[in-house]
Amino acid sequence: MTTSLAIIIYLVVLAGLALTTLWLIRRDRELARLELEQPKLAVQTLPTPVEETAPDGFSNRIDHRFRRMIYQSGLDISPEAAALLMIMSGLLLGGGIFLWQDHLIQGIAGFLVGMIVPLGIYMWFRSARVKAIREQLPDVMDLMARSVRAGESIDQAIGQVGTSFTAPLGVEFQRAHRQLEMGLAMPVAMKALTARAPLAEMRILASTFNVQRRSGGNVASNLDRLSHVIRDRLSYQRQFMAATGASRAATILIGLIGPAVFLYMIFSQPDYMGQFFVSPGGTALLATAIVLQVVGLIWIYGLLRNDY
DSSP, X not given: OOHHHHHHHHHHHHHHHHHHHHHHHHHHHHHHHHHHHOTTTOOSOSSOOOOSSOOSSHHHHHHHHHHHHHHHHTOOOOHHHHHHHHHHHHIIIIIHHHHHHOOHHHHHHHHHHHHHXXXXXXXXXXXXXXXXXXXXXXXXXXXXXXHHHTTOOHHHHHHHHHHHSOTTHHHHHHXXXXXXXXXXXXXXXXXXXXXXXXOHHHHHHHHHHHHXXXXXXXXXXXXXXXXXXXXXXXXXXXXXXXXXXXXXXXXXXXXXXXXXXXXXXXXXXXXHHHHHHHSHHHHHHHHHHHHHHHHHHHHHHHHHOOOO
C-alpha cells in the first residue's frame, strides 16, 4: 500500500467518524432541548438513564460505568457520541504520528494518548458538575423550606428551584418539575434526579420527598436540618482540601512523571524503547512498572480520600 493511498483511507475514516459524531451530538442536544421546552415531545432524558445495579461481566461493567459517567457529566451527549469522540481523537493523533514518523509503537502511543485526553475531559466535567451541585444544595434547600412554609406544595417548591437557580441544579429541578407535571410518580422523578446528581445528600433529599408524599411530615424542618448538615460537610471538606493540598500536588506530580518519561523515550528513542515490546524480559519489566505505578497511585488516593 502506497503512502498516498494510506493517507486517503485515513482521511476518509476520519471524515466519516467526524460526520457521524457531529450528527449524534446534534441529535442529542436537540432532544435535550425538546425535553425542557416541550416535555410531551421528549419524555426521556438524554443521555439515557442507567440502572443502579451494575451488570455482570467485566466489559459490561466498564460500559456501565462509562455510560454513568457521561450521564452525570451534564454534557447532554449520548455515550455512543462520547466514545466516537475518543476514537476520533485517538485516530487523529495516533494515525497522524504514524503517517509522519512511520513507526508503529509511536502510533500506538499516540492513539492511546488521544483516547485518554477526551476521557480525562469527561471526568473533569463530571467532577466539576458534582462540585457545583454540592455548593448549590444548601441554598436550594433553604429556598424549598421557605416555599413550603409559605404554603406551596413539594411540586411547586421544586418548580420554584428550577426557575430561581442556574445550572446544574436549576436545570435538574426544572426537568424533575416537568416530569411531575406530566404525571410521573415522585419516586421515579427523584430516581432520575439522583441518577444525574450522584450525591448522598441528593439521595437523602429524594427519600425525604418520597416519605412525605406517602405519609406526610414536617418537610420544612427536615430541609433546614439537612441544609445545616451539608454546610458543615462543605466546611470540613474545604479544610481537608486545604490541609492536604501539598500531598495532592505531589501525588499528581508523581503520577505524571512516569507516563511523561515513557512517552518522551518512545518519541525520542523509539528503537531503544521497542526492545521492551519484543523481548520477554523487557515486556515483564514494562508490565511490572505499570502495575507498581497503578498500585501506588491507588494507595495514595486511598490515603487522601475524604469519605465524610
